[in-house]
Amino acid sequence: MTTQKQDFPILIIGAGIGGLATALALQQAGFAVQIFEQAKEIREFGSGLTLWANAVRVLQELGLDDLVQQLARQPAPTRAGFYTMRGKQLVQLPPQTVEEQCGGPTIAIHRAEFQAALLERLAPGTLVLNRKLIDFEQDAAGVTACFVQGERVRGSLLIGADGIHSQVRQLLFPQSQLRYAGYTAWRGIATDVTPQLMGELWGRGKRFGIVPLSEERIYWFATCNTPENAAERPEGRQKELLDLFKGWHPAASTLINATENSAILRNDIFDLQPLARWSKGRVTLLGDAAHAMTPNMGQGACQALEDALILARTLRHAHSLENALDVYQQKRLARANMVIVNSHRMGLVAQWEHPLACWLRDSLLALTPPQMLLKQFKRVASYTWESSC
Ligand SMILES: Cc1cc2nc3c(=O)[nH]c(=O)nc-3n(C[C@H](O)[C@H](O)[C@H](O)COP(=O)(O)OP(=O)(O)OC[C@H]3O[C@@H](n4cnc5c(N)ncnc54)[C@H](O)[C@@H]3O)c2cc1C
Numbered sequence: 001m002t003t004q005k006q007d008f009p010i011l012i013i014g015a016g017i018g019g020l021a022t023a024l025a026l027q028q029a030g031f032a033v034q035i036f037e038q039a040k041e042i043r044e045f046g047s048g049l050t051l052w053a054n055a056v057r058v059l060q061e062l063g064l065d066d067l068v069q070q071l072a073r074q075p076a077p078t079r080a081g082f083y084t085m086r087g088k089q090l091v092q093l094p095p096q097t098v099e100e101q102c103g104g105p106t107i108a109i110h111r112a113e114f115q116a117a118l119l120e121r122l123a124p125g126t127l128v129l130n131r132k133l134i135d136f137e138q139d140a141a142g143v144t145a146c147f148v149q150g151e152r153v154r155g156s157l158l159i160g161a162d163g164i165h166s167q168v169r170q171l172l173f174p175q176s177q178l179r180y181a182g183y184t185a186w187r188g189i190a191t192d193v194t195p196q197l198m199g200e201l202w203g204r205g206k207r208f209g210i211v212p213l214s215e216e217r218i219y220w221f222a223t224c225n226t227p228e229n230a231a232e233r234p235e236g237r238q239k240e241l242l243d244l245f246k247g248w249h250p251a252a253s254t255l256i257n258a259t260e261n262s263a264i265l266r267n268d269i270f271d272l273q274p275l276a277r278w279s280k281g282r283v284t285l286l287g288d289a290a291h292a293m294t295p296n297m298g299q300g301a302c303q304a305l306e307d308a309l310i311l312a313r314t315l316r317h318a319h320s321l322e323n324a325l326d327v328y329q330q331k332r333l334a335r336a337n338m339v340i341v342n343s344h345r346m347g348l349v350a351q352w353e354h355p356l357a358c359w360l361r362d363s364l365l366a367l368t369p370p371q372m373l374l375k376q377f378k379r380v381a382s383y384t385w386e387s388s389c
Contacts, residue, residue: 009034010315011145011155013133013168015042017049017111018287018304019161020118023126024062025312034153035122036145038132038162042115046263047187048211048219049111052381053104055302058309067117071107079196082365082373085203087249090365091373093199101374102381108211108219110189133167136283143282157321158283159311161304164270166289172280180228181269181294181344183351186241187221188265189213190258196251202362205353208245208252220255221295225351228268237264269294271344274337279325286311291336296346299339299380306383307332335383342376 010026012019015037026033051059059068081093099105119127135146136158143158160168169176183205195212205225212218224244233240238261245252256264272292278285287304311328318324352358365373 006032006156008142008154008156010157010159011036011143011153012159012161013145014160014162014166014287014289015039015115015119015127015129016161016163016287016304017115017118017301018289018308019159020115020122021058021062021305021308022159022161022286022311024118024121025308026315027123027126028062029312029316031312031315033126034155035127036131036133036147036153037127037129040130042119042127042129043112046189046259047111047221047265048189048213049109049114049301050106050211050298051109051305052106052298052302052377053099053102054381054383055305056104056107057384058302058305061309063121064117067109067114068105068107071109080198081370082199083197083201083249084362085201085206085208085248087197087201087251090202090362091368091370093370093373097370098374098377101371101378103384104381106381108213110213110217110219133162136168136171138281138283156282157315157325159286160283160289161286162289164272164288164292166285168283169275169285169289172283172285173275173277176275177273178270178292179273181271181347181351182225183223183347184226184230184266184268185221185223185295186237186264186266187219188256188259188263190218190220190255192216193218193254193258197249200350201249201252202350202358202365203248204355204358205351206244207350208248210251210255218255218258220252220259222252222256223269223351225353226268230268232266236261237266269347271340274340275333278329278333282321282325284311284325284328290333291340293336293340293343294347295343296350297339297343297377297380299343302381303336303339307336339380342380346376 009032012035023033082090132148137144145153201208207223209221241256278290286307314328315324
């Protein structure tokens with residue numbers, strides 16, 4: 001398909017990483033595209049993102065080499081790997097080992113800067129803000145998106161890139177279900193601090209992760225087993241975290257203290273029970289809407305980027321729209337579902353609470369060669385899509 005054959009633009013719902021990357025990939029393939037985002041502005045998110053080699057390859061395909069080059073030169077602290085809560089190293093995982101195993105660098109990026117980099121590469125007028133999709137109707141000739149603001153927009157195809165609580169998914173597959181993973185995650189970016197170590201500190205039912213973004217900016221995340229929808233403590237997130245991570249390696253409290261309380265994000269962690277289908281007629285899903293996963297493998301956005309590139313290439317080479325959506329689903333669904341399952345399993349072990357189980361886990365971790373440990377990550381991150389496009 002080419003732009004000339006399109007009667008209407010392709011409609012993308014949601015301007016997250018998935019929606020923006022899809023718009024860019026589709027425009028590069030010659031399609032007319034419009035993104036509709038419910039928010040009134042693309043807000044700054046106070047968090048970072050790890051992009052594994054599979055996502056870096058997508059960025060290179062999308063012509064974002066400059067961004068990758070710039071970020072691949074992040075400072076690497078001398079100590080990298082997995083640690084006990086007090087900072088005793090269990091496994092050493094230098095970035096070079098990860099790069100060798102995964103066939104390319106893993107980069108860390110500020111979310112807002114990444115979204116801005118994608119947005120600035122889109123054709124002017126692509127993004128329409130303040131449009132919340134509530135429904136759609138489709139027929140043989142096209143699809144109509146209906147927004148809460150009262151507007152109706154006609155498109156040739158509708159892509160639901162509207163995140164974990166996707167309305168498009170709800171309309172397509174009302175029986176789909178999110179499941180609570182059993183823990184809450186906090187995220188922040190500490191400024192004016194020098195990284196002492198990078199990687200994850202593992203305790204009982206809690207973890208603390210450290211990812212340098214630049215010389216003086218460090219992205220960190222923390223998890224703790226909690227009941228679903230547990231109320232937040234009134235004294236604020238920073239104080240709550242300082243209490244939760246008291247007695248841990250000082251890097252944890254240093255980073256929490258170096259982050260403004262109001263900039264700390266907090267989410268209960270959910271994933272999506274793997275779906276059997278993503279598409280119906282002229283409507284399909286992409287990113288978290290299709291395959292929301294726990295963050296344990298750092299692959300949610302990476303998988304959304306793969307979706308974006310493969311969907312655009314499939315559409316470019318397809319004879320018909322319906323056929324293209326079937327092929328996209330065939331190429332992507334099993335792989336993304338596999339990552340949901342592996343990520344969920346990884347989280348179960350990482351969030352163990354029982355002292356004996358944790359001791360056993362840490363002892364095994366300390367005996368495992370880094371290559372073995374990276375096996376699951378390598379399987380996902382060393383993937384190349386040439387064969388499937
Ligand atoms: C704690 C944590 C850490 C993570 N770390 C990593 C990591 O290191 N690496 C990684 O690859 N992934 C990571 N992820 C996962 C990653 O954040 C997501 O997979 C990714 O952001 C999904 O992008 P998306 O575009 O599909 O959805 P989103 O980013 O959620 O974007 C969806 C967009 O749709 C809009 N929207 C929603 N409903 C509507 C509607 N009805 N109408 C119009 N617009 C709508 C929303 O406002 C939003 O802008 C992490 C996730 C968490 C929770």
